[in-house]
Amino acid sequence: MNSSGYPVLSTTGAPITIGPEDTGLEISADGTISTSVGNKGRFDIVSFEDETQLKKASESMFTTDAAPEKADDAKVIQGMIEGSNVEPIVEITNMITALRSYQGAGEFISSDDRLLRDAIQVLTDQQA
Amino acid sequence: MRSLNIAATGMLAQQTNVEVISNNIANMNTTSFKKQRAEFQDLLYQDHRRVGSASSDTGTIVPAGVQIGVGVKTAGVYRITEQGNLVSTNNTYDVAIQGKGFFQVTLPNGDNAYTRAGSFQLSASLMAGEGTGPEHRLSISGRIYDVTRVPVLTRTVRRGEKIGPGDVAVRLVRAESRASGANLDIKDVIGKTPRRALRRGAMLHAGDIQEPVIVVRGKLVTIVLKTRNMVITARGKALEDGAMGDLIRVRNNRSKSTIEGVVAGPARVTIDIPG
Numbered sequence: 296m297n298s299s300g301y302p303v304l305s306t307t308g309a310p311i312t313i314g315p316e317d318t319g320l321e322i323s324a325d326g327t328i329s330t331s332v333g334n335k336g337r338f339d340i341v342s343f344e345d346e347t348q349l350k351k352a353s354e355s356m357f358t359t360d361a362a363p364e365k366a367d368d369a370k371v372i373q374g375m376i377e378g379s380n381v382e383p384i385v386e387i388t389n390m391i392t393a394l395r396s397y398q399g400a401g402e403f404i405s406s407d408d409r410l411l412r413d414a415i416q417v418l419t420d421q422q423a
Numbered sequence: 424m425r426s427l428n429i430a431a432t433g434m435l436a437q438q439t440n441v442e443v444i445s446n447n448i449a450n451m452n453t454t455s456f457k458k459q460r461a462e463f464q465d466l467l468y469q470d471h472r473r474v475g476s477a478s479s480d481t482g483t484i485v486p487a488g489v490q491i492g493v494g495v496k497t498a499g500v501y502r503i504t505e506q507g508n509l510v511s512t513n514n515t516y517d518v519a520i521q522g523k524g525f526f527q528v529t530l531p532n533g534d535n536a537y538t539r540a541g542s543f544q545l546s547a548s549l550m551a552g553e554g555t556g557p558e559h560r561l562s563i564s565g566r567i568y569d570v571t572r573v574p575v576l577t578r579t580v581r582r583g584e585k586i587g588p589g590d591v592a593v594r595l596v597r598a599e600s601r602a603s604g605a606n607l608d609i610k611d612v613i614g615k616t617p618r619r620a621l622r623r624g625a626m627l628h629a630g631d632i633q634e635p636v637i638v639v640r641g642k643l644v645t646i647v648l649k650t651r652n653m654v655i656t657a658r659g660k661a662l663e664d665g666a667m668g669d670l671i672r673v674r675n676n677r678s679k680s681t682i683e684g685v686v687a688g689p690a691r692v693t694i695d696i697p698g
Contacts, residue, residue: 297526297528297538297540297541297542297543297544298540298542298543298544299528300546301528301529301530301531301536302528302529302546303526303527303528303543304526304527304528304529304535310529313545320515320516322518326518338518338526339526339527340520340524340525340526341524341525341527341537342523342524342525343525343537346502346504346523347501347502349502349537351502352536355453355454355455355456355538355539355540356528356536356537356538356540357525357536357537357538358530358534358535358536358537359537363525363527363535363537366522366523366524366525368522368523368524369520369521369522369523369524370520370521370522371518371519371520371521371541372509372518372519372520372521373515373517373518374511374512374513374514374515374517375509375510375511375512375517375518375519376454376455376509376510376512376517376518376519376540376541376542377454377455377506377507377508377509377510377519377520377539377540377541378452378454378455378507378508378509378510379450379451379452379453379454379455379456379457379458379507380456380457380458380503380505380506380507380508381447381448381450381451381456381458382458383448383451386444386447386448386451386458387448389440389444390441390444390445390448393437393440393441393444394437394441396433396437396440397434397437397438397441400430400431400433400434400437401430401434403426403430404427404430404431404434407426407427407430408427411424
């Protein structure tokens with residue numbers, strides 16, 4: 296099961312089960328799981344034509360109504376996990392840029408406000 | 424006055440941008456997280472002077488019109504699905520996908536969900552009534568630990584007291600929680616005495632117990648001197664406490680000399696002279 300406790304499916308569509316006698320779990324590059332007892336099935340790796348159709352659910356999962364297809368070029372690596380693709384430095388830089396834009400807009404609003412106030416001031420003075 | 428509103432749309436858009444970026448940063452260490460980007464579009468333009476409208480009755484036209492935008496809006500927040508770095512965990516049940524693809528999991532409502540977070544675990548289920556009656560499958564959850572059997576005192580034993588067969592029980596404890604030391608068997612414990620007072624329920628370690636003292640300091644002992652062809656016994660006084668097999672100092676009452684001997688039994692010390 297995954298870290299939320301949901302069962303992981305094999306290519307047969309059934310959850311992958313490991314018996315109490317199984318030891319020495321090995322996962323090959325195509326996702327086949329084998330133990331001392333024998334073949335335990337294969338991870339059902341799927342991909343989607345249009346990944347933008349995937350809806351983000353919580354707990355690192357996606358849901359979609361689109362039909363999945365077999366993913367043949369995906370490689371499975373045991374003993375590793377995929378980290379996030381966030382690059383902290385890029386994100387921080389973006390954050391600073393966004394912050395400056397925000398400040399700039401705020402600055403603009405106040406100077407524009409000042410401009411208007413001055414204009415009104417000048418105009419009313421002239422009339423008087 | 425419109426300029427204020429236009430600038431405000433810019434601030435709103437940047438706020439969305441900051442929210443998206445901070446979510447990215449917050450999930451920096453989330454397994455298989457895919458970063459997101461906010462994308463913006465300009466808002467509709469107001470025509471003040473249309474391009475191509477006649478500027479005079481002689482047929483001249485306006486080459487460039489006047490169009491003023493009214494701000495910006497968030498067009499969308501899209502996901503960047505590039506591969507994340509693979510991190511080695513050395514855990515048998517961790518799997519990463521290289522390339523396009525998702526693992527499939529079943530949600531409690533029966534739907535399938537897709538994930539690239541391959542930190543899997545084993546779960547256990549109990550099957551009751553298999554083949555004999557109505558079958559019942561129960562999911563159980565928990566963690567698996569190695570356990571070892573550890574002797575535990577059932578009453579408080581003071582120093583010098585002997586641990587009897589009724590004073591110890593065997594308890595299962597997590598293997599990793601046991602302090603290092605010899606794996607004590609219950610047989611090894613009975614008949615020993617604690618080095619210090621041990622409370623009820625205390626786990627016994629090899630360093631906590633010793634052989635009971637059978638030769639008491641200051642008491643009379645029989646000194647047995649053994650050579651290959653004769654045995655001499657003499658009376659003496661123990662200068663130290665000693666358990667079975669300990670080397671202690673004793674004083675010969677007659678010669679007043681201090682010699683070292685091995686405790687061989689209650690009030691009995693032997694000295695072996697080889698050859």
